[in-house]
Amino acid sequence: MNKCISKALSIVLVIALLFSFPLGSQAAQVDESISRISVTFYGDSQTARGFCWYTPDKCGSDVMILNYYAESSDSSKVFSGTCSKFKGSYVHKVTVDSLAPGREYSYRVGDVANNSWSDIGTFRTDDGNNKFSFITIADVQASSNENFENASKVLAAAIETCPEAEFYSSLGDYVNDCTNDEWNWFFENFSFANMNMTHTPVAGNHDGNLKWNWFNNMFNLNAAENSQTLTGVYYSFDYGNAHFAVLNTNDMYPMSQQQINWLKNDMNTSDADWKIVMMHRALYSAGKNINKPDTIIMRSVLIPLMDELNIDVVLAGHDHMYMRTHQVEGDEVVENIEYTTEYYKGEEITFALNPEGTVNILPSTAGTKRYTVNENAVSPIPKCAATAFSTRDWGGCYTTIHIDDDKFIYKAYVLDDDTGETELVDRYAIKKAVGQNTVDPDYEELPTDLLSNLSANVGNFIAQFTKMIITYITKLLPELIIKSFR
Numbered sequence: 342m343n344k345c346i347s348k349a350l351s352i353v354l355v356i357a358l359l360f361s362f363p364l365g366s367q368a369a370q371v372d373e374s375i376s377r378i379s380v381t382f383y384g385d386s387q388t389a390r391g392f393c394w395y396t397p398d399k400c401g402s403d404v405m406i407l408n409y410y411a412e413s414s415d416s417s418k419v420f421s422g423t424c425s426k427f428k429g430s431y432v433h434k435v436t437v438d439s440l441a442p443g444r445e446y447s448y449r450v451g452d453v454a455n456n457s458w459s460d461i462g463t464f465r466t467d468d469g470n471n472k473f474s475f476i477t478i479a480d481v482q483a484s485s486n487e488n489f490e491n492a493s494k495v496l497a498a499a500i501e502t503c504p505e506a507e508f509y510s511s512l513g514d515y516v517n518d519c520t521n522d523e524w525n526w527f528f529e530n531f532s533f534a535n536m537n538m539t540h541t542p543v544a545g546n547h548d549g550n551l552k553w554n555w556f557n558n559m560f561n562l563n564a565a566e567n568s569q570t571l572t573g574v575y576y577s578f579d580y581g582n583a584h585f586a587v588l589n590t591n592d593m594y595p596m597s598q599q600q601i602n603w604l605k606n607d608m609n610t611s612d613a614d615w616k617i618v619m620m621h622r623a624l625y626s627a628g629k630n631i632n633k634p635d636t637i638i639m640r641s642v643l644i645p646l647m648d649e650l651n652i653d654v655v656l657a658g659h660d661h662m663y664m665r666t667h668q669v670e671g672d673e674v675v676e677n678i679e680y681t682t683e684y685y686k687g688e689e690i691t692f693a694l695n696p697e698g699t700v701n702i703l704p705s706t707a708g709t710k711r712y713t714v715n716e717n718a719v720s721p722i723p724k725c726a727a728t729a730f731s732t733r734d735w736g737g738c739y740t741t742i743h744i745d746d747d748k749f750i751y752k753a754y755v756l757d758d759d760t761g762e763t764e765l766v767d768r769y770a771i772k773k774a775v776g777q778n779t780v781d782p783d784y785e786e787l788p789t790d791l792l793s794n795l796s797a798n799v800g801n802f803i804a805q806f807t808k809m810i811i812t813y814i815t816k817l818l819p820e821l822i823i824k825s826f827r
């Protein structure tokens with residue numbers, strides 16, 4: 342209710358500002374050439390946000406928060422940042438870090454010296470309460486304006502399903518060939534969300550794995566200290582009573598020791614109740630990519646790490662089909678889970694009660710490039726899957742996640758291509774004891790710089806490459822031979 346009142350007051354305030362705010366001696370010029378506007382997490386989700394946008398020409402980099410001072414007639418404040426040239430245009434980045442928790446803000450991006458500004462956008466800061474919702478989509482990966490438009494309808498449907506969502510995440514592969522045209526089409530078609538909701542970008546292999554610096558130049562993200570940002574960005578943030586780590590699975594095959602150490606430091610120094618990882622390449626999927634060497638190497642490294650760090654949920658993309666695992670630990674299904682059924686907001690929901698292990702979610706794709714189920718997915722993936730299906734001849738997929746203190750409630754939907762109707766296709770819920778996670782005061786942070794990790798990287802590569810060969814010879818190859826004789 343408080344959020345509704347806050348939102349209503351913000352709308353009234355913005356309308357008032359539109360009629361009263363003079364922006365110096367003349368009215369604001371709306372600059373139609375400003376493009377690719379996004380609002381992202383940058384550090385503290387209660388007080389800070391990163392802004393990024395593009396202009397064709399070099400100019401100032403300013404964000405005007407229109408209702409910065411809650412109770413003042415002159416309520417705007419301007420924050421400035423940086424401008425640099427990238428692929429023929431100018432990228433602007435501004436970080437705003439003195440916001441109030443739990444407020445709906447309105448803003449414009451532009452150039453204060455020229456009094457030229459974008460249209461007005463909005464975003465909401467985390468109120469710090471243990472109750473919030475968010476949306477995930479994956480793998481838009483379009484290469485035509487039409488397909489970006491189709492994918493944007495999936496996100497619009499998600500927002501309609503979950504209007505209370507406070508942010509949305511796209512789990513990588515925004516684009517197919519990582520060109521200026523494709524990124525323009527993405528931002529043009531998704532501006533309704535990117536301008537009015539905090540976005541959590543995840544770097545996919547199509548977003549600049551082999552085209553350096555693109556992903557980092559599309560968003561203003563608080564990259565982990567010492568991290569390379571050529572192929573993507575890894576970063577983290579708290580929201581409510583959850584801690585989120587966003588990985589860069591393009592970092593190095595499977596992942597640099599710097600990023601592994603960073604993830605360990607990041608999760609081990611958080612006492613949040615819910616620990617959630619977002620990444621692009623999936624640990625559990627049954628699409629065409631699951632048996633590839635990079636995935637096999639990554640699974641052997643990251644599955645034990647998710648167990649060690651007590652990660653509750655992993656959200657991933659890359660394989661363009663739908664999968665949700667059972668609770669898994671050590672690459673095996675956790676047995677003997679207790680369940681409890683309760684009414685929550687008038688709905689009967691069955692919760693896994695304090696389950697061990699991690700649930701892995703792959704929300705198919707919001708795009709139109711959809712894969713069939715790979716019947717030869719390396720074991721034990723078929724056994725670990727609670728549900729796995731293709732949405733190829735069906736529609737784009739999205740998920741909604743609600744965290745309410747001790748409850749995690751997950752739902753997946755498909756937007757039918759033909760009918761335009763949404764259908765609930767999967768649901769899952771966890772209830773766990775909260776306030777139990779503590780931080781070891783003697784925890785010594787691991788080094789995250791390249792030099793300290795150079796020999797570990799070489800050793801890991803040799804060890805994991807050997808493991809991959811052994812996996813092929815002892816596991817995957819026999820399975821393929823047996824299946825070919827069936």
Ligand SMILES: [Fe+2]
Nearest residue numbers: 514545546659
């Ligand atoms: Fe991918």
